[in-house]
Amino acid sequence: xxxxxxxxxxxxxxxxxxxxxxxxxxxxxxxxxxxxxxxxxxxxxxxxxxxxxxxxxxxxxxxxxxxxxxxxxxxxxxxxxxxxxxxxxxxxxxxxxxxxxxxxxxxxxxxxxxxxxxxxxxxxxxxxxxxxxxxxxxxxxxxxxxxxxxxxxxxxx
Amino acid sequence: xxxxxxxxxxxxxxxxxxxxxxxxxxxxxxxxxxxxxxxxxxxxxxxxxxxxxxxxxxxxxxxxxxxxxxxxxxxxxxxxxxxxxxxxxxxxxxxxxxxxxxxxxxxxxxxxxxxxxxxxxxxxxxxxxxxxxxxxxxxxxxxxxxxxxxxxxxxxxxxxxxxxxxxxxxxxxxxxxxxxxxxxxxxxxxxxxxxxxxxxxxxxxxxxxxxxxxxxxxxxxxxxxxxxxxxxxxxxxxxxxxxxxxxxxxxxxxxxxxxxxxxxxxxxxxxxxxxxxxxxxxxxxxxxxxxxxxxxxxxxxxxxxxxxxxxxxxxxxxxxxxxxxxxxxxxxxxxxxxxxxxxxxxxxxxx
Numbered sequence: 001x002x003x004x005x006x007x008x009x010x011x012x013x014x015x016x017x018x019x020x021x022x023x024x025x026x027x028x029x030x031x032x033x034x035x036x037x038x039x040x041x042x043x044x045x046x047x048x049x050x051x052x053x054x055x056x057x058x059x060x061x062x063x064x065x066x067x068x069x070x071x072x073x074x075x076x077x078x079x080x081x082x083x084x085x086x087x088x089x090x091x092x093x094x095x096x097x098x099x100x101x102x103x104x105x106x107x108x109x110x111x112x113x114x115x116x117x118x119x120x121x122x123x124x125x126x127x128x129x130x131x132x133x134x135x136x137x138x139x140x141x142x143x144x145x146x147x148x149x150x151x152x153x154x155x156x157x
Numbered sequence: 158x159x160x161x162x163x164x165x166x167x168x169x170x171x172x173x174x175x176x177x178x179x180x181x182x183x184x185x186x187x188x189x190x191x192x193x194x195x196x197x198x199x200x201x202x203x204x205x206x207x208x209x210x211x212x213x214x215x216x217x218x219x220x221x222x223x224x225x226x227x228x229x230x231x232x233x234x235x236x237x238x239x240x241x242x243x244x245x246x247x248x249x250x251x252x253x254x255x256x257x258x259x260x261x262x263x264x265x266x267x268x269x270x271x272x273x274x275x276x277x278x279x280x281x282x283x284x285x286x287x288x289x290x291x292x293x294x295x296x297x298x299x300x301x302x303x304x305x306x307x308x309x310x311x312x313x314x315x316x317x318x319x320x321x322x323x324x325x326x327x328x329x330x331x332x333x334x335x336x337x338x339x340x341x342x343x344x345x346x347x348x349x350x351x352x353x354x355x356x357x358x359x360x361x362x363x364x365x366x367x368x369x370x371x372x373x374x375x376x377x378x379x380x381x382x383x384x385x386x387x388x389x390x391x392x393x394x395x396x397x398x399x400x401x402x403x404x405x406x407x408x409x410x411x412x413x414x415x416x417x418x419x420x421x422x423x424x425x426x427x428x429x430x431x432x433x434x435x436x437x438x439x440x441x442x443x444x445x446x447x448x449x450x451x452x453x454x455x456x457x458x459x460x461x462x463x464x465x466x467x468x469x470x471x472x473x474x475x476x477x478x479x480x481x482x483x484x485x486x487x488x489x490x491x492x493x494x495x496x497x498x499x500x501x502x503x504x505x506x507x508x
Contacts, residue, residue, distance in 0.1 A: 026200060027178055027200045029159060029174050029176070029199060031158065031159060031174075031176070031476065031478070032176050032177075051447065054198065055198075059194070059197040059198070060197075061193060061197060061241045062240060062241050062242075062243055063237060063240045063241055064236075064240040064265070078232065079232065079237065080232050080233070080236045080237050080240050080261065080265065081188065081189035081190070081193075081218065081232060081233070081234050081236065081237020081238070081240075082188065082189075082218055082219070082232035082233065082234060082237070083188070083190070083232075083237075106240075106243075111194075111197075113194075113197075113198060116190055116193075116194050116449070128268070130261065130264040130265055130267075130268050131264055131267050131268055131271065132264070133258060133263055133264050133267055135258060137267070138257075138258035138263055139258070141263075141266070141267060141270065141277065141280070142251070142253050142257065142258065142263060142266075142280060142282060143253055143282065151281070151290035151291055151292065151304075152290065152291045153286070153288040153289070153290055153291075154288060154289045154290070154291050154301065154303050155288065155289075156288065156289065156354070156355045156358075157358075
């Protein structure tokens with residue numbers, strides 16, 4: 001039930017509370033749902049296909065990549081996870097047009113939730129190349145140092 | 158709490174949902190795609206702990222090809238997860254083996270440290286010292302995740318043998334007296350050391366991942382029998398292996414040995430040793446789970462026209478509750494395997 005002094009305000013209030021309820025349920029995994037949540041979900045499932053709701057919103061992810069190829073309208077990007085994507089002009093933000101081949105950048109991507117295909121790059125920020133790490137530096141940063149091993153010891157059983 | 162043993166083809170990735178839009182990630186598989194999609198679909202905001210069991214490509218991703226251009230981006234799946242959750246990863250726990258320093262994740266983390274987006278307090282090299290070390294516990298302390306290996310000496314052996322498997326992380330999730338073991342690509346020698354430290358008592362667990370994807374390890378048949386019968390006693394043995402993998406994982410010997418010890422074996426993907434007409438069971442021996450996986454409903458073949466990404470159980474899910482640990486879709490899997498056998502195929506896990 002929506003609340004408000006006028007019909008319009010009540011309708012707006014109802015829409016907002018419905019959206020909040022859906023977002024709240026979507027952010028929970030089944031083991032986190034309490035009795036009230038389950039009741040609400042049951043009611044909502046009469047009106048909504050829950051999977052459709054979950055899969056309808058594009059997934060927004062951040063990542064780091066490098067412009068690897070450029071041919072006319074097409075841009076080839078190598079992402080840090082190893083995947084390669086060919087993008088067209090309408091899929092990239094305006095500031096990416098000026099990027100030269102080899103330019104590393106941080107990006108916010110919109111992906112199809114079902115196929116995980118990149119729909120578009122929402123925004124890009126030029127970044128630095130990843131630093132070259134010497135063995136000495138790596139040992140210093142990542143090596144086993146007693147002061148960093150502060151884990152609590154447990155019994156075997 | 159839920160534990161996902163993700164279907165990532167030939168490789169390993171486990172995701173532990175801890176509640177409040179938080180998760181623990183153990184390895185990523187060779188591609189970040191599946192893990193990232195699950196994390197995003199479940200609206201995970203924070204990765205409490207990103208655990209890197211050892212630096213092999215099927216666990217953390219990466220490429221063995223070297224680029225002619227020195228400044229070319231050398232990719233790695235785990236770096237993809239780290240960049241996607243930049244600023245939202247509380248801690249990194251990793252095995253600092255000989256390959257780690259050469260991997261892109263090391264360069265990425267150094268950049269994060271240089272830019273001030275993270276600090277060295279968030280980095281934890283994994284070493285156990287004769288006892289399990291606690292990596293994480295739930296708020297009510299009913300569930301703990303600990304590392305039982307590598308021990309200090311394992312690093313030395315791994316570096317002398319140039320074999321990161323010899324110091325791969327072995328993790329243990331304890332929940333109200335029940336256990337799940339994440340064994341990564343651990344070797345028999347590591348299990349011998351653990352067994353000795355445990356005063357020769359076996360680790361009783363509900364679920365254990367089978368070391369090295371059910372493939373051959375450095376040892377003999379008697380080592381294998383000893384591992385399944387004496388070192389580990391598991392109700393469920395999970396094998397994360399890919400269809401048509403070139404390593405021949407899992408082997409019939411390993412599957413049989415775990416079965417003989419009383420474990421119910423479940424594989425994420427099916428291989429031609431279980432079914433010689435893989436396309437007839439696509440996308441999986443049992444219906445695909447809602448969660449993302451590498452198994453595809455459309456034809457997916459290798460360059461030599463062999464089937465790829467055909468699920469057996471697909472993504473396997475274990476649920477931790479007050480009553481213990483349950484593995485979902487167990488009966489469905491047993492029925493699926495029996496149906497396969499009725500059609501004339503010889504699934505390795507059918508007792």
